[in-house]
Amino acid sequence: xxxxxxxxxxxxxxxxxxxxxxxxxxxxxxxxxxxxxxxxxxxxxxxxxxxxxxxxxxxxxxxxxxxxxxxxxxxxxxxxxxxxxxxxxxxxxxxxxxxxxxxxxxxxxxxxxxxxxxxxxxxxxxxxxxxxxxxxxxxxxxxxxxxxxxxxxxxxxxxxxxxxxxxxxxxxxxxxxxxxxxxxxxxxxxxxxxxxxxxxxxxxxxxxxxxxxxxxxxxxxxxxxxxxxxxxxxxxxxxxxxxxxxxxxxxxxxxxxxxxxxxxxxxxxxxxxxxxxxxxxxxxxxxxxxxxxxxxxxxxxxxxxxxxxxxx
Amino acid sequence: xxxxxxxxxxxxxxxxxxxxxxxxxxxxxxxxxxxxxxxxxxxxxxxxxxxxxxxxxxxxxxxxxxxxxxxxxxxxxxxxxxxxxxxxxxxxxxxxxxxxxxxxxxxxxxxxxxxxxxxxxxxxxxxxxxxxxxxxxxxxxxxxxxxxxxxxxxxxxxxxxxxxxxxxxxxxxxxxxxxxxxxxxxxxxxxxxxxxxxxxxxxxxxxxxxxxxxxxxxxxxxxxxxxxxxxxxxxxxxxxxxxxxxxxxxxxxxxxxxxxxxxxxxxxxxxxxxxxxxxxxxxxxxxxxxxxxxxxxxxxxxxxxxxxxxxxxxxxxxxxxxxxxxxxxxxxxxxx
Numbered sequence: 001x002x003x004x005x006x007x008x009x010x011x012x013x014x015x016x017x018x019x020x021x022x023x024x025x026x027x028x029x030x031x032x033x034x035x036x037x038x039x040x041x042x043x044x045x046x047x048x049x050x051x052x053x054x055x056x057x058x059x060x061x062x063x064x065x066x067x068x069x070x071x072x073x074x075x076x077x078x079x080x081x082x083x084x085x086x087x088x089x090x091x092x093x094x095x096x097x098x099x100x101x102x103x104x105x106x107x108x109x110x111x112x113x114x115x116x117x118x119x120x121x122x123x124x125x126x127x128x129x130x131x132x133x134x135x136x137x138x139x140x141x142x143x144x145x146x147x148x149x150x151x152x153x154x155x156x157x158x159x160x161x162x163x164x165x166x167x168x169x170x171x172x173x174x175x176x177x178x179x180x181x182x183x184x185x186x187x188x189x190x191x192x193x194x195x196x197x198x199x200x201x202x203x204x205x206x207x208x209x210x211x212x213x214x215x216x217x218x219x220x221x222x223x224x225x226x227x228x229x230x231x232x233x234x235x236x237x238x239x240x241x242x243x244x245x246x247x248x249x250x251x252x253x254x255x256x257x258x259x260x261x262x263x264x265x266x267x268x269x270x271x272x273x274x275x276x277x278x279x280x281x282x283x284x285x286x287x288x289x290x291x292x293x294x295x296x297x298x299x300x301x302x303x304x305x306x307x308x309x310x311x312x
Numbered sequence: 313x314x315x316x317x318x319x320x321x322x323x324x325x326x327x328x329x330x331x332x333x334x335x336x337x338x339x340x341x342x343x344x345x346x347x348x349x350x351x352x353x354x355x356x357x358x359x360x361x362x363x364x365x366x367x368x369x370x371x372x373x374x375x376x377x378x379x380x381x382x383x384x385x386x387x388x389x390x391x392x393x394x395x396x397x398x399x400x401x402x403x404x405x406x407x408x409x410x411x412x413x414x415x416x417x418x419x420x421x422x423x424x425x426x427x428x429x430x431x432x433x434x435x436x437x438x439x440x441x442x443x444x445x446x447x448x449x450x451x452x453x454x455x456x457x458x459x460x461x462x463x464x465x466x467x468x469x470x471x472x473x474x475x476x477x478x479x480x481x482x483x484x485x486x487x488x489x490x491x492x493x494x495x496x497x498x499x500x501x502x503x504x505x506x507x508x509x510x511x512x513x514x515x516x517x518x519x520x521x522x523x524x525x526x527x528x529x530x531x532x533x534x535x536x537x538x539x540x541x542x543x544x545x546x547x548x549x550x551x552x553x554x555x556x557x558x559x560x561x562x563x564x565x566x567x568x569x570x571x572x573x574x575x576x577x578x579x580x581x582x583x584x585x586x587x588x589x590x591x592x593x594x595x596x597x598x599x600x601x602x603x604x605x606x607x608x609x610x611x612x613x614x615x616x617x618x619x620x621x622x623x624x625x626x627x628x629x630x631x632x633x634x635x636x637x638x639x640x641x642x643x644x645x646x647x648x
Contacts, residue, residue, distance in 0.1 A: 214364050215397035219411035219458070220385035229410070233401035 026292075033060050033285035040279055050281075060286035064276075069267050070287075074294065077268040080186055081250045081298070085243050087190040092197025092242065093235065097227070099198075100205045110202070117195040125259035128188040135172035144172040178265025185256045185266065193249075197242045204238040205231070240306040247302055251295055269294060314375060314388070314465030314498035315340040316361060321370035323356055323522075330356055331522040333370065338466075338500060338515070340375075343492050346502045347509040347545070348519035354502045355470055357519070361500065362391050362468050375465060385414075390459035391468040394475060396451045398443040398458075404430075405439040408457045415462075422461075429457040432491075449480045456491070466498035473508065485511060506546055510534070518542050540644040543568050549600060549615070551638070554608045564639035564647055571600065571615040573636035576622075577629050585630045587612065589622050603628055 036047045036054040047054055064070055099109060116124075132139045147170055154164040175184035208231065216226050254270045257263060263271050269291040276284035316338040323331040330353050338344045346354040359365040361372060363384035372380045379387050390411075398407050408429055412422045430436045433453040443451055452472060459467055469488070473481045489512050492499050503509055509516050510530045518525040518533065518541070526538040530546075537543035543551050551568045559567045580586050587606035592599060599620045603612045614630060622628055639647045 209395070209397065211393045211395050211397035212399060215391065215393060215458075216399075216410075217364065217384050218362060218389065218391050219462070220414040221410075222414075225414060229402075230399060233399075236401075 029285045029288045031285075032281050033289050034058075035282060036060075037281040037285075038279050039281065056282065060282040061289075063283050064286045064290065067272075067283075069272055069275075070290075073267045073269050073272040073287075074290075076182055076266060077251060077294065078298075080182060080189075080253060080268060081247055083186045084189050084193065084250050085246055087186070088193045088197045088246060089239055089242060091190070091194045092201050093232075093239075095194070095198045096201035096205055097231065100202065113198055114195045116192050117199075119192060121192070122255040122259060124188055124192050125185075125256040128191070129175060129184060129260050133173075133175040133184055133187070135174045141172050144170050176261050176264070178261075181257075181261035181264060181266035184260045185253065188256055188260075189250065189253065193246055196246070200238045200242050201235055204235055208234050240302075244302050244306055247298055248295075251291075251298065315373075316466060316498065316500070317373040317376075318357075318361070319371040319373065321357075321360060321372065322368045323353075323360060323365065324368045329368075329522070331360070334522070334524060336517065336524065336527070338498060340498055341496045343489075343499045343501065343512060343514045344517060345509040345513035345515070346500065346517045346519055347504065347506055348525075349545075350504055351521075352519040353522035354504075354519050356522075358391075358468050358470055358500060358502050362389055363387050364391075388462075388465040389468055390462050390464035390466075391470065392452070392455045392459050392472045394471040396443070396455045396475075398451055398454055400443055403440050403442055404435060404446070404454050404457075407443065407454055408461055411458060411462045425461045425463075426457075429460045432460075433457050448476050449484060452476065452484060456488075460495075464497070466500065469499065469501040471502055471504070473503070474505070481508075488512065507548060510546065516546075518545060536646065537568075537638065538646050540566060540568070540640050543638055543640070543646075549613045552609060552612045556608070558608055559639075562637065562639055565642045566640040566644070568638040568640065569632050569636060571613040573633045574612075574614045575631045575633065576601075576614065576616045576620060577631045580629050583631065585612075585632070587628055587630070589624060589626045589628050592622060592624060594619060601628060603630070606630075 032050060034056060035050060035052065036044075036056045036059075037050045038044075038047050041047050095113065099106060099113070103109075119127075130138065135141045135144075151164055151167050151169075155161055157164070173180055175181060212230055213226060216230055221229065251268075252270050253268060254274065257266055257268060257271050258274075260266070263275065267275070269287060273284045273287045273291065276287055316336075318334060318336040320333045320335060321331065322329060322333050334357075346357060348354050356365060360367050363372075363379070363382065367380055370380070371378055374387055374389070399410060402410065405426055408426050409422050412425065417425075426439070427436075430439055433456060435450070435453055435457060438446060438450060438454075443454065446454065452475075455472070472488075473484050476484060485508060488499075488501075492512075501508075501512060513530055515527060516530055516533055517527050520541055525545075526533060526542045528536075533542055533546045537546060537551075540553065544553070547570055549571050551570050552574075553566050553568050555566050559565060577584060585606050585608060587603040590602040590604045590611065592601050596619065597617075599616045599618070599622075601614045601616065601620075601622065603614060604610075606612050612630075614628075641647050
């Protein structure tokens with residue numbers, strides 16, 4: 001086995017570097033989460049530098065658990081991630097199947113479809129919330145106003161006027177509001193990440209066996225049956241990959257939440273950490289540990305799912 | 313029941329006509345083999361019959377009914393593909409059940425047919441496996457099983473054995489032939505391998521560039537090839553073609569003689585050809601000599617029965633059997 005010693009020796013620096021990379025931030029977070037550590041305090045200046053003499057035990061965890069925003073943040077993290085995953089996979093499959101057929105201009109359409117993915121997240125959020133979703137100046141405001149104008153015009157029309165008189169004015173939705181800001185984030189991130197799903201599914205569809213489809217045609221399968229029994233199982237693995245990668249990215253969403261509502265009514269765990277980190281590093285670290293736990297739970301579920309599709 | 317008739321069928325891809333007007337009749341219960349070099353249109357012809365390609369003009373009749381515009385699944389035909397085309401996510405059982413499931417057949421009837429098919433194809437132990445866990449030969453059997461359960465009026469085979477290794481191919485060849493003998497269903501089999509064509513067919517259809525060169529039983533084609541192409545394509549090793557004085561002497565432009573119709577004799581003489589042995593392939597039962605410098609053709613192939621002790625570079629003397637000589641005119645057509 002001595003001939004394997006040299007390769008292992010050569011690998012060691014890289015492995016050690018990776019370990020440090022991972023372990024140092026994690027252990028520092030753990031350490032900070034068990035002490036009192038704030039950036040600024042006039043009454044207790046001794047808390048402003050990390051030290052074991054400021055030991056707080058599970059106090060920070062208790063503080064975070066009792067924070068009114070904590071449950072909201074966990075719930076929001078999950079709602080946002082799951083909604084985006086669901087929507088991008090559905091849209092991704094539909095669009096990929098649609099553009100898999102040959103048609104003139106397919107190359108251009110594909111490039112255009114991929115382009116949202118190259119927009120920076122913060123820019124994406126600014127564009128959506130100000131230019132599209134804004135209830136007055138955005139496309140939404142303009143559209144709602146125009147529809148209301150059309151209906152107003154029809155109220156005085158003969159015959160059908162009575163019918164349109166029953167219609168109420170449509171109110172535009174304010175996506176910066178407490179109840180709707182999460183929806184705005186879901187819409188814009190779905191728009192941005194659907195191309196990623198399309199790209200992966202499209203490549204996968206191109207490797208689909210054409211003879212299988214012909215066999216299915218002869219076997220009397222309808223277009224739906226072929227999609228259900230051939231294409232969907234064929235896409236199982238890419239779906240798992242898309243879900244896995246996106247879950248990792250969307251658990252740490254921050255820019256969109258900050259820009260849409262500054263966390264008003266719509267915090268996720270990273271945003272909560274950011275808020276605590278303005279001063280209370282101890283609480284921020286404790287929240288970070290909760291985020292790690294949540295990410296691991298999600299990862300276990302996803303790995304199970306991926307594993308299952310790979311086994312099939 | 314399953315007679316298949318093609319009437320003036322043509323097929324064009326854009327400007328290129330790959331199948332010029334073509335007529336062909338395949339009787340009910342016949343084993344017909346389409347054979348020809350690659351690109352001769354034999355697979356296209358099969359796909360036209362299956363309905364996977366639309367005919368450009370002409371009619372396809374199955375059991376006397378015009379099926380030209382009927383969708384592939386309604387033609388009552390089953391097809392076995394070269395790449396097996398099994399559904400990789402389904403077990404063998406589900407693969408075989410798929411056409412019946414699509415047809416909405418009852419579970420009990422499905423199960424009965426699956427078991428019958430599995431029994432006859434030796435697949436009973438593999439029903440719960442996925443195609444990926446099977447060998448090439450087993451996958452091919454599953455594909456055949458999926459074709460059988462539909463109870464089709466005819467089977468279409470598109471080069472089904474070309475992905476198998478040589479030993480397995482011989483085995484499957486016999487299995488399919490036996491299956492035909494048992495079921496007596498019409499079968500159309502596409503291959504580029506003339507040995508498969510000769511051993512399996514009731515009727516061979518030799519194609520070249522979309523044109524039918526000859527239709528007939530294997531021995532018809534062997535004994536009376538209609539033209540030079542068929543003469544050269546059917547039979548292994550290939551027929552020897554001789555032009556020049558030897559042909560003129562027999563009143564033909566080209567004469568052909570098969571390797572097995574030339575005898576190796578001692579010493580030169582009247583009507584005897586002489587040459588030098590090139591490669592000698594000793595198979596034990598037969599010996600194939602590739603002979604050069606005969607002054608007749610560049611290389612002549614001769615089959616001698618048993619082991620003939622002639623080596624590379626030896627002189628060899630040959631006497632052709634005049635009765636087995638094929639004569640062809642300037643157009644390459646057979647002269648009776």
